[in-house]
Amino acid sequence: MRSDEAVNFVARCAAPGEVEGLIEEYRSLTRSYGFAGCACGAWVGIGRRRTARFFFNDWPKSWLDLYMSRNFMQDDFIVAESRRRMTPFLWTEISAERKLNRQEREIHAAFKAYGWREVFAVPIHGPAGYHGLLTLASFAPRRLSVEDRALLHMISLAIHHRCRGAAGATVPETAPLTPRETECVQWVADGRSDAEIGRRLGVSTATAHFHIESAKRKLGVRSRIEAVALLILRGEM
Numbered sequence: 001m002r003s004d005e006a007v008n009f010v011a012r013c014a015a016p017g018e019v020e021g022l023i024e025e026y027r028s029l030t031r032s033y034g035f036a037g038c039a040c041g042a043w044v045g046i047g048r049r050r051t052a053r054f055f056f057n058d059w060p061k062s063w064l065d066l067y068m069s070r071n072f073m074q075d076d077f078i079v080a081e082s083r084r085r086m087t088p089f090l091w092t093e094i095s096a097e098r099k100l101n102r103q104e105r106e107i108h109a110a111f112k113a114y115g116w117r118e119v120f121a122v123p124i125h126g127p128a129g130y131h132g133l134l135t136l137a138s139f140a141p142r143r144l145s146v147e148d149r150a151l152l153h154m155i156s157l158a159i160h161h162r163c164r165g166a167a168g169a170t171v172p173e174t175a176p177l178t179p180r181e182t183e184c185v186q187w188v189a190d191g192r193s194d195a196e197i198g199r200r201l202g203v204s205t206a207t208a209h210f211h212i213e214s215a216k217r218k219l220g221v222r223s224r225i226e227a228v229a230l231l232i233l234r235g236e237m
Contacts, residue, residue, distance in 0.1 A: 001029050006151040011206040013158035023056050026159045033148065035120065035136035037063075040160055042124075042132040055163035059137070063114055072110070075103035082123035082133045088153050090125040091142070118142040118150075122156040131228070132160050166235060181215040184208055199201035 009029065012021055018025030030038055039057040052073065056062065066072075071080060081094045089113075099109055116137050134156040144152070177185070180201070187197045198208040216227050
């Protein structure tokens, strides 16, 4: 793929039109690097409200059936690694750097047994815990130059953003917290009990508890930890 091809593709992703043709063009561009399968998806939300979806996926059906039937997504080390990285990476790179746990080793063995030899992953992060990921998989070893990575990164970001917009995948809306509810959750993050929060704010323990529980209901979470995490992700702490 030449740089002008990548730039033209990005421009087409930004223009009005059907997304299906762009997905096919993306597949064609990535096949030129020897990648036999690609998938684009996202996770939205936090805790029990966290949902996942694919925007497109052309993995071989036999592999997709195996992946879904064994719930590999739950412990996929590529997915886990993408949560803590901002830039693209190769499966072989993290396999060498990361100490895999038992579940991850099982998935790694299944990957190799199926015939996969390389995966190029492009992590994408957005507000309120939004996490997107594109993966390109190959049955043969792949070597990518710095320029190759940059071009694949650029077109992957473009097709992901276009698919996300077309699918309407957004961060779930929640009711706004009152200033006092936010303040109470901030003190929870500081490790304070209801009684300590009440003393600091000049209210009763029961009132402090009421504000925290109200914040949890509005945020749609079940625990105080989730409430703190969601406010951090929303940039309110």
